Structure formats: structure tokens, C-alpha cells
Amino acid sequence: MTMPRSERELVVMLRERTENPPAAPERGERAAALGQRILRRRRAVRASLATGAVAALIGAALALPDGKDDPIPAEAVPVSVRLPAKVPLPAKAGHLFRNENLPLIQSEQHDRMGEPVRLRFTALSTDTIYNVRCSVPDSWLVVKTDSPGRAADIGRCGPRDHLAQFDPQSAGTAWAGRPHTWELWVLPPEAEINGTTDPEKIDKVAARTGTRPGTWAVGIYDRRK
Amino acid sequence: MADRSGFTGYVEEHSDRLLRLAYLLTQDWARAEDLLQTALAKAWVAWGRVSDDPSPYVYRILTNTHASWWRRRWRGEVPTARLPETARPDPTTAFDDRDAMWTALARLSDRQRAVVVLHYFESLPLAQVARILGCSVSSVRTQLRRALLRLRVDPTLQALKEAR
Numbered sequence: 340m341t342m343p344r345s346e347r348e349l350v351v352m353l354r355e356r357t358e359n360p361p362a363a364p365e366r367g368e369r370a371a372a373l374g375q376r377i378l379r380r381r382r383a384v385r386a387s388l389a390t391g392a393v394a395a396l397i398g399a400a401l402a403l404p405d406g407k408d409d410p411i412p413a414e415a416v417p418v419s420v421r422l423p424a425k426v427p428l429p430a431k432a433g434h435l436f437r438n439e440n441l442p443l444i445q446s447e448q449h450d451r452m453g454e455p456v457r458l459r460f461t462a463l464s465t466d467t468i469y470n471v472r473c474s475v476p477d478s479w480l481v482v483k484t485d486s487p488g489r490a491a492d493i494g495r496c497g498p499r500d501h502l503a504q505f506d507p508q509s510a511g512t513a514w515a516g517r518p519h520t521w522e523l524w525v526l527p528p529e530a531e532i533n534g535t536t537d538p539e540k541i542d543k544v545a546a547r548t549g550t551r552p553g554t555w556a557v558g559i560y561d562r563r564k
Numbered sequence: 565m566a567d568r569s570g571f572t573g574y575v576e577e578h579s580d581r582l583l584r585l586a587y588l589l590t591q592d593w594a595r596a597e598d599l600l601q602t603a604l605a606k607a608w609v610a611w612g613r614v615s616d617d618p619s620p621y622v623y624r625i626l627t628n629t630h631a632s633w634w635r636r637r638w639r640g641e642v643p644t645a646r647l648p649e650t651a652r653p654d655p656t657t658a659f660d661d662r663d664a665m666w667t668a669l670a671r672l673s674d675r676q677r678a679v680v681v682l683h684y685f686e687s688l689p690l691a692q693v694a695r696i697l698g699c700s701v702s703s704v705r706t707q708l709r710r711a712l713l714r715l716r717v718d719p720t721l722q723a724l725k726e727a728r
Contacts, residue, residue: 344665344717346684352662353685357584361593367575370601371568374608477594495594533602 373533420472422446422558426502428466441468441560449525452478453550455542456557458521463561465515468504471496471523473555479526480555481541485519491538496525496555525555568611574618575604582622588681589630591670602629623686623696627678668715676711679704 425440445460452475471480473496480496482503492503524541526532530548579600586596586603603625607618614621669677675697682693690708694701712718 344661344715346712346717348662349665349680349712349715349717350684352665353588353681355662356666357587357685360580360583360587361597363579363583363597366579366601366604367572370575370604371571371608373601373605377605377609495598533598533605 376531420448420474420498420554420556422470422472422556423500426468426470426500426560428468441466442563443558444561444563446556446558448554448556450552450554451550452525452527452553452555453545453548454524455545456523458523458557458559459518460559461518462515463563466504466562467514468502468560470503470558470560471501471525471555472499473497473501473525473553475527475553475555477528478553478555479524479528479530479532481524481526481538483522483524483538483541485521486514493532493536493538493541523557525553527551527553567615568608570615571608571611574615578619578622579604582626585623585681585685586626586630588669588685589626589674589677591666599626599630620692620696623682624698627674627682627697630674630678665715665717672711672714673707676707676714679707680711680715683708 422443425442428439428441444463447456447458449456452473469482471482473480476497478496480492480494480501482492484491494501524545526541526545526548530544532544536544582603583596583600586599587593590596590599603622606625606629607614607622610621611618669680672680678697679693682688682696683690688696690704691701694704697704
């Protein structure tokens with residue numbers, strides 16, 4: 340049993356953890372551009388509600404990016420993406436005393452962003468980990484799983500490991516020993532994704548963004564039989 | 565047309581601090597930046613209404629947006645239900661202890677984490693935390709008590725240490 344900590348220690352920990360945040364110039368300009376987009380969408384919805392289907396079509400056209408305030412698309416980096424052969428069980432997940440590495444049992448590499456990929460694999464244990472690396476920093480990654488407890492994830496993806504693992508509740512009781520089919524999307528950094536984006540409608544976001552070259556790889560790590 | 569002339573100045577003055585707050589909610593700098601961008605964009609839209617005192621509004625958007633993202637956002641490593649414990653207290657492992665506290669912070673509910681961060685990092689009184697989160701002060705107290713319990717923080721300890 341660890342000793343209780345004081346409030347002072349909590350404050351110190353919070354301050355220490357937030358030292359040296361990454362710099363982000365033009366944050367205000369980017370927020371204003373995103374705010375303008377929100378306003379344009381709202382006006383388009385209002386217009387469609389007010390004047391019916393014809394206006395709705397115009398509104399949809401207005402809601403499309405006009406390119407004026409959109410960030411410049413990231414340069415595609417046509418390099419190979421290599422996944423590590425093994426990854427450790429996450430220490431922060433309570434496996435502190437299980438110094439164990441899981442081997443790569445399956446992987447796929449793709450060279451375009453903006454296209455859906457179906458990933459089929461069989462989970463061999465309840466410790467299955469998936470890992471995605473994207474050659475273009477700050478790409479968007481959407482993983483639509485077949486797990487009832489956790490239907491979809493949206494997150495950023497870059498050249499480093501992006502590891503994730505279900506906990507037993509999220510995975511569901513029929514996780515191990517069963518084949519799974521997931522749908523993965525990797526979209527360019529400028530894709531219009533924000534806190535209101537519905538993962539189930541990511542195909543529409545992808546259609547607006549378009550496809551472009553960009554290597555990414557996904558791997559499944561698990562215990563071999 | 566709303567007057568948004570003060571928006572850029574507000575962002576320049578406060579965004580580093582707001583990013584830190586977002587990081588404490590998300591524990592991921594990239595996600596924190598996304599969360600902050602979303603909150604600032606919404607603040608930009610509402611600037612005509614909130615420009616007199618935008619921070620409470622931005623705090624509310626940060627905490628609400630993070631709560632709505634949480635279920636479908638990339639979580640990275642998924643914590644288990646128990647804290648990593650050492651067999652006995654080790655005074656030489658302060659950093660390990662803070663690591664454990666950081667891990668425990670990730671396991672709090674969104675509301676509990678928001679209460680902890682707003683109160684202990686932003687130093688906001690509980691009444692103001694309650695206004696930001698749209699709940700009663702007693703509810704905030706309850707959330708804070710539960711959070712401290714899970715973080716193994718004993719509020720009486722500091723007073724005892726200072727009395728020594």
C-alpha cells in the first residue's frame with residue numbers, strides 16, 4: 340500500500356507535467372479559420388432549413404473548403420514505414436511487473452491516404468495490441484472496430500508508434516480466439532476533423548479531402564499460439 | 565458582424581496556459597492542441613458574447629469537448645482497474661510516485677479530472693469550478709473527494725506537514 344500523498348504534491352506533479360509545452364505559432368489565426376468554417380456551416384444549415392432543398396444544395400457547396408483559409412496540405416513523404424518486431428506490454432496499464440514483449444503477428448503497409456482499408460486478424464489473447472505508424476506527421480487515423488464496447492477511435496498519427504490496447508470491458512467477452520474485421524482510414528493532416536466529427540461519417544470527410552500519397556502501416560501484436 | 569479585435573490578443577496571452585490545461589485533460593500534447601483549437605474556434609464564434617471574460621467560457625468548452633471526445637478518441641495505453649503499487653514506501657522514488665499519480669489521474673472520470681485540474685492547476689475556487697462545469701458546489705465537492713481518494717491524496721496531510 341502506498342502512502343497517501345498531499346495536495347501540495349499533486350500541484351507539483353501537475354506543474355511538472357506541463358513544463359515545456361510544444362510551440363504552436365499562429366494558433367489564433369488557425370482558430371479563427373476554424374471558427375469561420377463553423378460559421379459557414381451554420382449559415383449553410385440555416386439557409387437549407389429556410390429555403391428548402393434547392394438552397395440546401397447551395398449550402399452544401401458553400402460548406403466545401405474554399406481553399407482560402409485552409410492550411411497548406413502536408414507534403415507526402417514516400418518512405419517506407421517499418422513497424423517494430425516487438426512491443427512491450429504497456430507499463431502504465433498495470434503490467435508493471437510483467438516485463439513482456441508481444442511479437443508482431445500481422446502487418447500491412449499502404450501507400451495512399453484517404454482510402455479505407457479492411458484489416459482482418461484473429462485475436463490470440465486478451466492482450467492484443469495494435470500499432471500504427473504514418474510517414475506524414477499529424478495525419479488523422481480512424482479505426483472503426485467491431486467491438487461493441489468501443490466502436491471507433493479518432494486520433495493523430497505520425498512516424499512514431501501509436502499503440503493501443505483494449506481493456507477487457509471494451510474488448511467484450513468474445514475477443515480472444517475470434518476473427519475480427521476493422522476498417523481503418525488514414526487521412527492527411529488538413530482533413531476537416533474536429534471534436535464534432537462522427538467516425539461513422541468519416542467517408543464523407545475523406546471524400547472532401549481526397550486521396551494522396553502517404554505511406555502508413557498497421558501491425559497487430561499478440562501472443563503466438 | 566461581431567467585433568473580434570481582442571481575440572488574437574487573448575489567444576497570445578492565454579493560449580500557452582490553456583494548452584497546459586488541455587494537456588492535463590488529455591495527457592497527450594497533439595490531442596491537447598486539437599482540443600484547444602476546437603475550444604478557441606468556438607470562442608471565436610461566440611466572441612461577441614464572451615469577450616468581456618472569455619476564460620470561463622473557454623474552460624467550459626475545453627472540459628465539455630474533451631468529455632464528448634473521450635469515448636471515441638485514441639486512448640493509447642489503456643489503464644487497468646488497479647494502481648501499480650510498490651511493496652513498501654520508498655522515499656527515493658519521488659518521480660515514480662508522481663508517475664503513479666499521473667497514471668491515476670488518467671483513470672479518473674472526465675468530470676473528476678476536470679475538477680482536479682481546474683481547482684489545483686488553475687487554482688479556481690470550487691464555486692467557480694461549479695459554474696464552469698454547470699453543476700452545484702456540493703457536486704464538485706463530491707467529485708473532488710472521490711478524485712483525491714483515487715489519487716491517494718489526503719488533504720489533511722499538508723496541514724499536518726506544515727504543523728510539524
